[in-house]
Amino acid sequence: MRRLKDLNQEELCRIMGYAIELRNNGLSYTEISKAIAKNKNVKISKATVIRWCKEMHNPFNKIKRLNLSASPELAYIIGVYFGDASLSKRSNSIYRIRLKVVDKEFAEAFRDALIGIGLNPKLGFENDKNRSSRWYVEANSKSLYMFLNQPKEELFEVAKEYPREFLRGFFDSEGSVIWYEPRKSLVISAFNYDFDILNFCKELLQDFGIRSKIYLTKKRGMPIVIRGEQYYYNNNLYELRILRRKSVLKFYKEIKFTIFRKHQKLESALKLLGLIE
Known part of the structure; x- marks a missing residue:
């Protein structure tokens, strides 16, 4: 059974909407928690259901909502991801995408694409004694991390919408x-x-x-x-x-x-x- 932190942006949004719908239909908070576990295979506490339904907590306050619908910027990001960009997940639950390259204009183009989907990336320069110094771009986003971790066939579908980018x-x-x-x-x-x-x-x-x-x-x-x-x-x-x-x-x-x-x-x-x- 999955936990909330295992869900991507769209899945989390659907689960939250489902919980509120069940509450509007008269189910108790305990019944909602059990229904989500049974029907959605997602473990969620009664306390979380209460916070959602009473609008005391919105999970998207912690997860920055991005525009992950097909766009020129997202298609460019996918192309770079299949090449030089890398994803990493740290033990403190930081989900990161990073690009490290020689050419500044490449780094700037990748930065601009990340900004275009709603991220706030960092652009910097690293001196390296053992290799050529490089520009880097990095941004933290669980939503983008999980999106790019889909089967590549799913990413191909976005690329087909904007093949040039x-x-x-x-x-x-x-x-x-x-x-x-x-x-x-x-x-x-x-x-x-x-x-x-x-x-x-x-x-x-x-x-x-x-x-x-x-x-x-x-x-x-x-x-x-x-x-x-x-x-x-x-x-x-x-x-x-x-x-x-x-x-x-x-x-x-x-x-x-x-x-x-x-x-x-x-x-x-x-x-x-x-x-x-």
């Missing part, structure tokens, strides 16, 4: 521009360990007329050296590539990178190829 978020995170001038070779590439995510991106790109292919680049168990230490891949690593010049040009026009250095590299290569002025 989702793809921009994902490629801001995972994408790179590969330009080899001697051979006039220009490729947009994105790596991920989850084949389903890349395949979903491939389908969305196709809707924009952008053709791409997915390759298995590293097999599970293959060695890799990081800062002089040898490790092994825990999972297969896949790469999505946009190879055709026509498709690369469409990506430049339709999707675009938020990150200036990626956008500039792509734009410069397209100019050298004579595809744009």
